[in-house]
Amino acid sequence: MTATAEAGVVRVLQPPASAPTIVARGVRVSYGQTVALDGVDLDARPGEVLALLGHSGSGKSTLMKSFTGMAPATAEELTVAGRDVLAQRGTALRALRADVGHVFQHFNLVPNLSAIANVLTGGLHRAGPYNLVGGFGSTQRREALALLHRVGIGDKARRQARSLSGGEQQRVAIARALMQRPKVILADEPVASLDPRLAGSVLSLLRDIAIEQQIPVIVSLHVVDLARRHADRVVGLRAGRTVFAGPAGALTDGAAREIYGEDGEFGA
């Protein structure tokens, strides 16, 4: 049968699951005289959670920004979802950004739109001509509602974002990122504004999503223990340089001190 034959061909053409979605080699970013990143290497593979650890100012946010062309970076190689980030401009850069889902520390939802409307805004880049008159098609609405159910708050779809708790808002933000059908999710301090119990549940949700969607999730954190519990691999940054890279299990207290310095207030 032709259908099975085609399916077979597709399977053959698919890259092996281990090919990295993000390849970064020697990423450098400087703002004037200040060097924010000084030659950082990183790979992120489908299905894994990669934690970035470091003090504020160590370059975690700058590294994430460089993946979507939001920081003035140079690099030997910087590939995201098969595209050379540094070569993208205009529409191509917008298309690349649409492929990268973001989750923020302060959620960054539009507070007086409903939860489902916030999720729908994640699909704006492919909303099509229907959106010119200000609406979303019912296919998109069904997809958004399904995503809200996926993150566990389908019953709150009509609620204004501002009326939701912090943990619920971050779940809406994750659903919005998924609405982009992202090839990678970047989460910059996603749990720094949440209490510890909610922090754990949001991080395990991100881990489940990495596996289900077979995309890498990069999370910056400042609590070493959360990285140990919820990440597969860890990259530690200090003053713009990589000082640790390895599986989460290898992140010893000694390695943590290397990342945070001897005064080590690195959280329990």
Place this chain on the structure above:
Amino acid sequence: MPEAPTRPSPADATKDELRLTRAVQVPGVGGLAGVVAVIAIVAWSVAGSDFSIERFVTGMPRMGEFLVRLWPPDFGRFGLIVELLIETLQMAVVGTLIGAVLSLFLSFAAASNISPPWLYASSRFVLNVLRSIPELIFALMFVSAVGLGPFAGILALVLGSIGTIGKIYAEAMESVPSGPLDALTSAGASKRQVITYGVVPQASPLLVSYTLLLFEGNVRGATILGLVGAGGIGMELTTAMRLYDYGHLLAIILSIIVLVTVIDRLSAIIRKKIT
């Protein structure tokens, strides 16, 4: 190691804390200069504008006489008054609606977080010009362009509305938190989509509230436009004044007061509900 911030010497710190605990807080040099400047400006304005409490006091009896002559109100032509008040209200409704829509578009261009600098500067200039021209002047212009009647008044209200509210709309857009806008941009939304789904929803409670205030102002404004023949109750008001038809005049004024009060109350209730 994080660097220790430079602290004031302990002696300075205690002196500063002592000052903070005093019952009388002496304003700083800047504060004192501000007070002096305000006093100087008020004194200068009083001297220049021929302000005189004495003449006000001696003129009081004549004001009383005028008010006595107005009394009693004559509601003999109440039907006409109601008809003209309704026309005034209709002018305000249409003028506010069109004015608000045009202001909204102009305010996108006049908001610094949305608009490129050249567009920002030129639209701010247009708004400043519109704001510095009184509505009555617009009314005179439109009366000679489209003839006497309420249509000329509506056009005057539209331009007046843009002058009043355009800048305020623009500032409401500028005050919107930027985090959600960054999130939309990084999700691949276009500029137009960021405005539609990020800026406008966040600014909307303020926009609605300001529009209701504008409507209140336009109801009051529309009662005056008749002075130059641009429709509404103003024409009847001026005629009654010229003909010394005082009973009718007072009836008109009382009716205007009732209408404006009712509109103000309703609008206040709505504004309270939405914010």
